[in-house]
Amino acid sequence: MQKDGKHTVVIVGYGGMGSYHAKLIKDNGKFEVIGTYDTDTARGAVSEQDGYRAYGSYDEVLSDGAVEIVLIATPNDVHKDIAVRALAAGKHVICEKPVTMSVDEFKEMMAAAQQAQRVLMVHQNRRWDDDFLIIKQMYEQGTIGDIFRIESRVHGANGIPGDWRHLEAHGGGMLLDWGVHLLDQLIFMIDSKITSLSSRLSFILGDEVDDGFEAVLQFENGISALVEVGTTNFITLPRWYVKGTEGTGVIEDWSMTGRIVTRNHGAERVEPTPIQAGAGLTKTMAPPSETATITGALPEPYRQPSSFYDNFAAVLAGTAEPIVKNEEVLRVMNLIEVIFEAGRTGETMKDFDLYA
Amino acid sequence: MQKDGKHTVVIVGYGGMGSYHAKLIKDNGKFEVIGTYDTDTARGAVSEQDGYRAYGSYDEVLSDGAVEIVLIATPNDVHKDIAVRALAAGKHVICEKPVTMSVDEFKEMMAAAQQAQRVLMVHQNRRWDDDFLIIKQMYEQGTIGDIFRIESRVHGANGIPGDWRHLEAHGGGMLLDWGVHLLDQLIFMIDSKITSLSSRLSFILGDEVDDGFEAVLQFENGISALVEVGTTNFITLPRWYVKGTEGTGVIEDWSMTGRIVTRNHGAERVEPTPIQAGAGLTKTMAPPSETATITGALPEPYRQPSSFYDNFAAVLAGTAEPIVKNEEVLRVMNLIEVIFEAGRTGETMKDFDLYA
Numbered sequence: 001m002q003k004d005g006k007h008t009v010v011i012v013g014y015g016g017m018g019s020y021h022a023k024l025i026k027d028n029g030k031f032e033v034i035g036t037y038d039t040d041t042a043r044g045a046v047s048e049q050d051g052y053r054a055y056g057s058y059d060e061v062l063s064d065g066a067v068e069i070v071l072i073a074t075p076n077d078v079h080k081d082i083a084v085r086a087l088a089a090g091k092h093v094i095c096e097k098p099v100t101m102s103v104d105e106f107k108e109m110m111a112a113a114q115q116a117q118r119v120l121m122v123h124q125n126r127r128w129d130d131d132f133l134i135i136k137q138m139y140e141q142g143t144i145g146d147i148f149r150i151e152s153r154v155h156g157a158n159g160i161p162g163d164w165r166h167l168e169a170h171g172g173g174m175l176l177d178w179g180v181h182l183l184d185q186l187i188f189m190i191d192s193k194i195t196s197l198s199s200r201l202s203f204i205l206g207d208e209v210d211d212g213f214e215a216v217l218q219f220e221n222g223i224s225a226l227v228e229v230g231t232t233n234f235i236t237l238p239r240w241y242v243k244g245t246e247g248t249g250v251i252e253d254w255s256m257t258g259r260i261v262t263r264n265h266g267a268e269r270v271e272p273t274p275i276q277a278g279a280g281l282t283k284t285m286a287p288p289s290e291t292a293t294i295t296g297a298l299p300e301p302y303r304q305p306s307s308f309y310d311n312f313a314a315v316l317a318g319t320a321e322p323i324v325k326n327e328e329v330l331r332v333m334n335l336i337e338v339i340f341e342a343g344r345t346g347e348t349m350k351d352f353d354l355y356a
Numbered sequence: 357m358q359k360d361g362k363h364t365v366v367i368v369g370y371g372g373m374g375s376y377h378a379k380l381i382k383d384n385g386k387f388e389v390i391g392t393y394d395t396d397t398a399r400g401a402v403s404e405q406d407g408y409r410a411y412g413s414y415d416e417v418l419s420d421g422a423v424e425i426v427l428i429a430t431p432n433d434v435h436k437d438i439a440v441r442a443l444a445a446g447k448h449v450i451c452e453k454p455v456t457m458s459v460d461e462f463k464e465m466m467a468a469a470q471q472a473q474r475v476l477m478v479h480q481n482r483r484w485d486d487d488f489l490i491i492k493q494m495y496e497q498g499t500i501g502d503i504f505r506i507e508s509r510v511h512g513a514n515g516i517p518g519d520w521r522h523l524e525a526h527g528g529g530m531l532l533d534w535g536v537h538l539l540d541q542l543i544f545m546i547d548s549k550i551t552s553l554s555s556r557l558s559f560i561l562g563d564e565v566d567d568g569f570e571a572v573l574q575f576e577n578g579i580s581a582l583v584e585v586g587t588t589n590f591i592t593l594p595r596w597y598v599k600g601t602e603g604t605g606v607i608e609d610w611s612m613t614g615r616i617v618t619r620n621h622g623a624e625r626v627e628p629t630p631i632q633a634g635a636g637l638t639k640t641m642a643p644p645s646e647t648a649t650i651t652g653a654l655p656e657p658y659r660q661p662s663s664f665y666d667n668f669a670a671v672l673a674g675t676a677e678p679i680v681k682n683e684e685v686l687r688v689m690n691l692i693e694v695i696f697e698a699g700r701t702g703e704t705m706k707d708f709d710l711y712a
Contacts, residue, residue, distance in 0.1 A: 204601065216554070234599075248591040254632070346704055
């Protein structure tokens with residue numbers, strides 16, 4: 001089922017994300033897109049202009065023995081059916097995030113992959129984001145001491161974009177769209193059970209789905225994390241704000257502007273000078289004395305052993321474990337369900353985490 | 357009991373805060389400090405150097421008919437006894453914050469004031485902070501539309517300062533020290549019941565009292581507020597971050613650096629251009645198109661009708677209501693107790709607010 005030594009891929013759902021994958025695949029070199037399928041025939045025409053055969057039906061894709069991999073980039077509500085049918089037809093599957101709209105749906109997909117003995121991998125591509133990998137490096141190397149607080153925010157001011165992302169039936173909303181990335185990054189980095197969780201969903205734009213959310217997660221190892229997504233933030237807070245026992249780190253945005261400020265153990269302790277703060281004085285909240293801290297650059301990011309597509313090829317060849325493991329994806333889907341419930345009930349949730 | 361037409365004050369507890377009050381009183385002009393009392397005789401010597409008689413005992417203060425007002429600036433655990441005795445002796449009382457360590461203690465103080473028909477006012481001076489008053493103005497005037505989210509943070513990196521503030525028995529810790537201000541500002545600004553609350557206390561420095569905390573408050577009118585105090589933040593997040601239906605406002609620090617960014621209704625809608633963000637593209641989180649928003653300066657602050665001391669004088673004269681009402685102080689003390697409990701239990705608290 002390979003072509004010129006390359007793994008053959010059909011992209012199902014040839015919208016913005018589908019065509020982005022076509023570009024990623026071209027850049028990678030180990031795969032080749034041999035066609036696309038989209039229920040919108042206009043997208044079929046675009047596909048042909050782009051040089052990719054437009055299949056006339058999904059059945060046609062499944063019955064084509066030349067197709068080795070089905071890549072799913074459709075709205076979220078149809079991921080499961082498309083994936084289960086592809087796996088049953090003997091295809092490997094790459095699926096966009098969020099993989100499904102519920103834990104149960106994803107379990108069905110995992111079972112189908114197991115039964116068909118085919119590879120199913122979810123494109124949690126933000127495990128490869130440099131901003132995240134810098135924080136992961138700080139976490140692992142103790143750059144600012146033991147990290148005990150992580151704040152991971154993504155702020156925009158454009159509301160919810162696109163069409164189906166406004167609709168609950170299609171799995172719209174920002175928790176499923178961006179939340180899935182931020183939660184995935186956290187559980188990939190922190191190897192500890194989440195013991196409690198509270199959340200708040202935002203519906204300020206009047207959509208039927210959340211236009212943002214915040215969740216506070218407490219890990220068993222003592223770390224607390226805030227995960228926040230907003231689409232009504234005309235001024236943004238930093239992408240990452242992390243506190244360790246020896247300092248604080250910040251990454252402002254994807255341009256990687258940021259810094260770390262750590263305690264200067266070499267300096268003699270000098271009391272800070274009280275400052276006028278509004279109608280009062282404060283020494284507590286005054287800047288530390290000049291010699292008390294050291295400002296430094298962000299460390300180099302942690303390096304993933306391979307790219308998403310290189311890893312997928314290695315998994316197909318049986319030479320590597322998936323970097324994105326389905327058990328982790330399942331754990332994140334469960335977290336999302338719990339965050340929805342915590343937001344709806346206003347309760348603090350406990351004893352829910354699928355941490356193994 | 358006046359002297360040269362001025363109200364006479366004895367300051368009990370002549371430490372940093374006590375001597376700061378002496379300066380405030382001198383600047384005000386309607387009051388005169390006629391002495392101090394401190395259990396530390398070294399502070400008595402400083403008082404005399406500063407030109408203020410050092411009373412030899414608290415009984416001596418109480419039995420001195422020339423004393424009209426007792427100002428309490430001691431550690432928190434002795435506020436109540438000093439106040440109750442002063443009121444019983446016919447003195448008016450100004451008390452530093454936090455007024456007491458519990459709701460019950462403050463109820464005793466309020467009852468003593470009621471019985472003695474004397475004025476008891478708590479020095480919640482941060483109702484006069486310009487940064488807060490700018491936010492209050494934005495809240496009242498709809499500068500960024502209807503405000504639905506308020507984040508009020510005070511970040512320092514000096515740990516807990518001083519001596520008794522490290523000790524639980526004296527009412528140390530940051531929730532009682534700074535939290536009381538931030539909560540007081542919120543309830544002074546937002547006239548709505550708090551329907552739920554969750555919190556997390558920080559003990560990262562190994563003190564027996566909290567070295568910081570965060571609390572999330574949900575108001576009945578739809579506003580959610582985050583209140584956060586940290587003493588291990590080597591990089592600070594903005595003092596105020598507020599979101600409204602028409603924009604976002606930020607005040608970085610007490611220097612009043614800040615701005616508001618609002619939706620530009622005059623401009624035609626232009627879709628934002630997707631940006632590369634880590635390993636993916638995003639249109640949702642791309643900056644709004646250039647014409648989509650307007651950046652402006654912070655508004656002028658709301659103006660309090662009078663200063664704390666002018667208001668106190670007017671209340672003594674019976675010509676004004678207190679700006680800091682004891683019912684509000686009681687509500688904040690109750691909030692603090694609930695935040696301690698929420699932090700200890702990890703539960704979301706409901707049905708607790710003393711909002712009348």
